[in-house]
Amino acid sequence: MYFLIRFPSDYDPQLFKYDPVVESSQLTGALVGTVMSRQIIITGFKTMTVTEPITLRLWGVVNPNKVDITRTGTFTLALMQDDDVIEGNFAIPGIIPYLAPESIQFSAVSSTTSYSRYSSDYTFTFSSEKAIPDSGLGGQLFVDFPPDYLIDSYDGGCDINEDFSFFVNCYLDNNRVFVNASNSQWTETMGSLTLEIDGIRTPDDDGEALNFIIFNYDSSDKRILSRTYSTLNSGSLTYTYDGILISVNNDEPVDVEVGTYTDEIVIKLVNASEQTLTLTPNTLNSTITITPFPLTIQLGEKEVRFRVAAPRDILLKSFYITWSKTGDSLVPTYANLRRTNLRMRSGYVSRVVAYESMEYIPAGGITFPLLVSTPNPPYTELLVTLSILNGDTLATLSKTQLTFAKGDFSVN
């Protein structure tokens, strides 16, 4: 089964500005949205019994242009099985968007570090001609971090002018940092605002990142009152690497077949290492196993290898390894490592279990112990059952079941 949602022709065929994000609190599993020509197919949920209403949230769809007070065409939402509709609503009325917001002036944007791949605090100084409403009446500020920033965790640290709001904290939703403040209405004459957002990692790439966008939002009316526009004020930062680059898997994502260990993944330096470095991988999911742990690149070596394993029931989405590097010189010789994208897949590759071939069985005797092995050990356990074909009773096996424990490459 899958969900099919169709948007009317008023929307862009790609629907989303960046990659589709589909979430639901009621469905389990990693939801995947596939977009084609204003239609999105939602898959990836696990089998479940339906006991309550379901909400599907699509984040990042670009609202259509406003055409006076004309509604867009209708929407379609259907639960499908193959090509058949199980149930659906094919006449969801269209919407009327609001006009585009007015502009906010960015006067300054800065980051405490201009190096890529470091945790940093960001300061935004801005002034909105359109007043920021009282928070009790729905006023809310939020900041969009562009997609160059891969934010997989944020602990909510932020700050703003004390006379705007004495207490403030923030939360993250898909690269959008929302400010939770208690403020009265703030007009332009009251001065510019300086918002600081703490503890977000700078981009993995160097060069100029895309623009930050600050929004002045009325959450009761669901209307953005004003926002920064990159064409009017540039709000982007440029980053550089602070050392020699070390690549993991050639900077490519790693596909992990759940339930098994991957093949060896190579961490490489272009030239022999000038330090002895210890690399400690960290994912946000404690069920992901990385071995060996931690990794060491000795002085003079150019590479080190590791494997990743994930349990069969892990969500089939991307998990990122953040690497901690220790042992480098005081002024770093090597830049921090780019985060490694572990893509959890199921049924992507078949894993091979092979038995050692034997030339002969000595008549009246026993063969040498034969190994059954796999290049990709199991995550938990693998049970292999052996039998002799054709029910030939003249030869017997010493064991008919072999158990691979987690990480075992071979058993005999």
Add this chain to the structure above:
Amino acid sequence: MTSQASPALSTPVVSTGSGGTASSISLTNSSVQANTTLTISFTPSAISLASNSSIQIEYPKGTKILIKIAPLTLFPIGFTFLPSQITVTLDGTAVAANKLHFAAAFNFFTIELASALSGTAHTLVIDQMSTPNASFASGNFYVRTTQASAYINAMTFTMPTLTPGDFSTTTPSMSIYPDEYSHPYALYTFNVTTSKYIPSTASFVITFPAGYTLDSYADCTKLINLNASTSTGVLCTVSASTVTITNFKALPIGTALEIAIFGITNPASSISSSSFVVSALDASSNTIETVSLSSSLTGTFAVFDLNVIVGRMTPRNPVVDSAFLFTADPGLQLPKDAVMTVTFDSDFSILYSETVDLIECIAQGGLYVISDCSVSGVVLTMTMGATSNASVPIDFHYFGLLRFPNSNEVLTGFTVTLTYKGSTIAQASTFPTITSADTISKYSLMRLMLIHILATLSDISMDFYPRNEGEKANYLFTFTLATTTLDA
């Protein structure tokens, strides 16, 4: 006793001289762009000189005689030398460096004689000259003798025939794929390695033998090791029998080139000459390098099966427009610019009053580009925007104006044809049956619930925020299902 007036030695003589015998000229290496030794044999005529005496036949010893080899203009264009490298031997004796005088333009030099030059045969050997960059039809060497500023003899030597290079650094080759007679979109690949320097002003010309007519479908698909010299890119120009490639950076000797041209119609039968000539020409169309290659054809092209393995419409219920998908797995390339025509079952009518920009054709798999998509009556037409990858099936999606005419109806009348250059090259021998499903109501069994419930049923909508045009927004669909089990 007669006396002769002395020649007016202080006044330059206008004539360029005459007389003398040009005996022979040879080059040790007559290939273009080669280091060569030039040998000239000549016999100057005796000259008479009166200086208070009777006619003298020989030059007085001590007189400076200048032999101008090709004065002013006349080393044939393209022959070059460096004063620091050239060595000159006259009658077996090397000419000292301080007796060689080079003109500023470096295309001629003069030999200052220390002793008299008799009216007999002489041999001049000039080593470390370079032959021209490209072969050309004619040119002459000139040897002139002078005394003071007066030309005495002028002898003309015809330049030996120059031979162009032949791409022989490694064995040149060509291939044709597919190599069937009458194949309408064959790929011709030529592999040559330069054995001469090819300047950026040069061009590569591939001449097809008689029996080939190239058309606008033909285009260069590979130009390996030819890099653009301007932002326009390397240019590939096709005429009826030639392909010309220009606008590339100069190529050093030993550059391995691969030039592939796609979209050529193979002849229907053997042609008398199967010589494909690959040439590098300079800016004046002189040949730098050339080679003649051949290949042969076997078998005949036949219209092949598109092998449509999937045919679907989603949804099958006649309630909203259906997305149409068919998957072709022909195992052979479908060429760029081929036109795919899908005719829907005659029970269909694509009945719409909405505008055509609502339709979209998308290809995935062995092909990703559809360059044109249109619908007329019950016929859908798509143009392949690239040549497909034969080993990957292609999913063709059509989003547009399709709705099943009836429910629970078996439709079998779909046909798919692929044409190229106006003729059919492939078609689907079979097309999967598509059966429509039940008609269902627009509102079905699903109730849509809003977080903020609006006044009337007709205002039900999904929730979305922020609501400004052009902004990224959340779209929330909240609904109650009648289905009790969601199957993954």
